[in-house]
Structures are given as C-alpha cells and as structure tokens.
Amino acid sequence: MPDSDAGSAESRAAVASAGAGTVPILEFDRVTVHYGASRALNEVSLTVRPGEIVSLLGGNASGKSTTMKTALGLLAPSSGVVRIDGVDVGKSPPSARIAAGLASVPEARRVFPAMTVQENLFVGGYIRKERRSVLAARAAEMFEHFPRLAQRRTQRAGTLSGGEQQMLAFARALMSKPRLICMDEPTMGLSPLFVDRVLDEIARLNQELGLAILIVEQQAELALSIAHTANVLRTGEIVLHGPAGELIDNPAVRDAYLGKAAA
Numbered sequence: 001m002p003d004s005d006a007g008s009a010e011s012r013a014a015v016a017s018a019g020a021g022t023v024p025i026l027e028f029d030r031v032t033v034h035y036g037a038s039r040a041l042n043e044v045s046l047t048v049r050p051g052e053i054v055s056l057l058g059g060n061a062s063g064k065s066t067t068m069k070t071a072l073g074l075l076a077p078s079s080g081v082v083r084i085d086g087v088d089v090g091k092s093p094p095s096a097r098i099a100a101g102l103a104s105v106p107e108a109r110r111v112f113p114a115m116t117v118q119e120n121l122f123v124g125g126y127i128r129k130e131r132r133s134v135l136a137a138r139a140a141e142m143f144e145h146f147p148r149l150a151q152r153r154t155q156r157a158g159t160l161s162g163g164e165q166q167m168l169a170f171a172r173a174l175m176s177k178p179r180l181i182c183m184d185e186p187t188m189g190l191s192p193l194f195v196d197r198v199l200d201e202i203a204r205l206n207q208e209l210g211l212a213i214l215i216v217e218q219q220a221e222l223a224l225s226i227a228h229t230a231n232v233l234r235t236g237e238i239v240l241h242g243p244a245g246e247l248i249d250n251p252a253v254r255d256a257y258l259g260k261a262a263a
Ligand SMILES: Nc1ncnc2c1ncn2[C@@H]1O[C@H](COP(=O)(O)OP(=O)(O)OP(=O)(O)O)[C@@H](O)[C@H]1O
Pocket: 035, 038, 040, 058, 059, 060, 061, 062, 063, 064, 065, 066, 067
C-alpha cells in the first residue's frame, strides 16, 4: 500500500521543486487540433515534468481525450508543437512516442479480452522489440507488483473484474518501461472502493517508480488530491492552471468541478 504521506502537500511541493528547471518529458506549445473543420483544441499549452502527476480537468467535450490522443500521436495538431524531452515530435506515430517513453492506459481500459493476462502483458512490451526472456522477466516483475494478476495469469482478460482489468491495463502500460503514462479516466465504471484503490495505486507508481502521470479523471477532488499540478479545459482552451493544492481551494473550480458551493 502507498505510504500514508502519498500525495501530501509536502511531497507534492518536493516533487514540484525537483521538477522545476528540468526539461519537461511532455510539452504542448500552443497546440490546436481540428476534427475536419471543427476545432477541438485551441492553442493549448501544458507541461509534464519528470516525476510529476498532472491532472486534466474539464466538463464533457472540453477536449481532455483529444489532448491525450494528441500526446500519444493518435491525432496531429493543425498548429503548435508537441515536444518530448524538448524535441519536436512532429507527426511521429504512436509507436515512436512509446519508444520515446510514453505509454497509455486508454479510455475504458481496453485490454484484449480473448488473450490471457500474461499475453496482454507481452503485447505491452512488444513494441520495444526486446527478447522474450527480457519481457518474461519484466512480466514477472509485474506479477510481483500486482499479485492479484499473478493468480490469474492464464485467465482470459475479458473475464477479469473491472478493477482487475484496470490493474492489467496499468501493468501492460508499464511493460514498455515508460517514463510518462497517459491515463484517460482510469476509474470509470469502478465502485467507490476501487476508485480509491486505483488512485492509491497511481500515487504509488508515481512515488516508487518516479513515473510521471498525465491523468484525466472525472472525480476531480480525488484527482487533485494526488496531482502536483492541474489544468482546467473549457471548450478546447486551458482556462486555469496551477498547483493542485491551489486549484482545490479555487472557488471557481470548487463550483464547477467539485460539486461544492464556493467557500
Ligand atoms: N473523432 C471525432 N470526430 C469529430 N469530432 C470529435 C471526434 N472526437 C471528439 N470530437 C469532438 O471534439 C470535442 C472534444 O472531445 P473530447 O473527446 O476530447 O472531449 P472530452 O473532454 O474527453 O469529453 P468527455 O468528458 O465526454 O470524455 C467534442 O466536441 C467532440 O464531439
């Protein structure tokens, strides 16, 4: 289980200052994205630094998933620049982004239902074109980290519970040895108890492995409780940005996203 200090203001501040001045793993510099003639993102700028948890908040259709897909190379900007480690990645495909250290836990988990737990893990590592023995060793590490998956290694992924599929989606993403994981609503459809567990797990991955995380999460208060910084999107534009601890106290954020009257 995560340290009880996980996500505390002190540990967040420590990471934030450690990350300051370093080259961001991921950077959007005035990125605009269109679907055909319709504009979904308008000059979005954001950064994710090594070891940082960055939360993306916003209502339905505000552009959160579009931002994730653009980071992963599934969509190309119509203007603006996406950089990984300070380098313009242009229109490079998802495979190149994964090779550069990004990984994704996609919307609705999307494990391969007919494949076993173990086969799903191998697919996650395959993109790096490593030897099977290397992948097997890494899968063994994942089974150590997620003992529930170890008990189910030969079970078809489609028969796992929702929470177990979520765990498998995390483990599969970790198989490519990423430095940044993009997670689009990782707790969607999970019961409140599992939501807490998944967010604890995210904080643990961040603290123990130093992983940077870009997370879209409807449960804004929970997302802000583990995040270091946060960005609020509205109709494709970033309207608020700052340390998570400040946004959680911002009356506009509390009104719009936390379901609470402004203090
Ligand atoms: N493939 C597509 N073709 C056309 N328009 C799209 C496509 N995907 C998304 N859009 C539009 O882009 C806008 C942003 O969508 P996006 O999926 O990024 O929103 P979101 O913030 O993730 O919303 P939600 O909270 O509902 O998941 C929406 O108006 C949506 O209808």
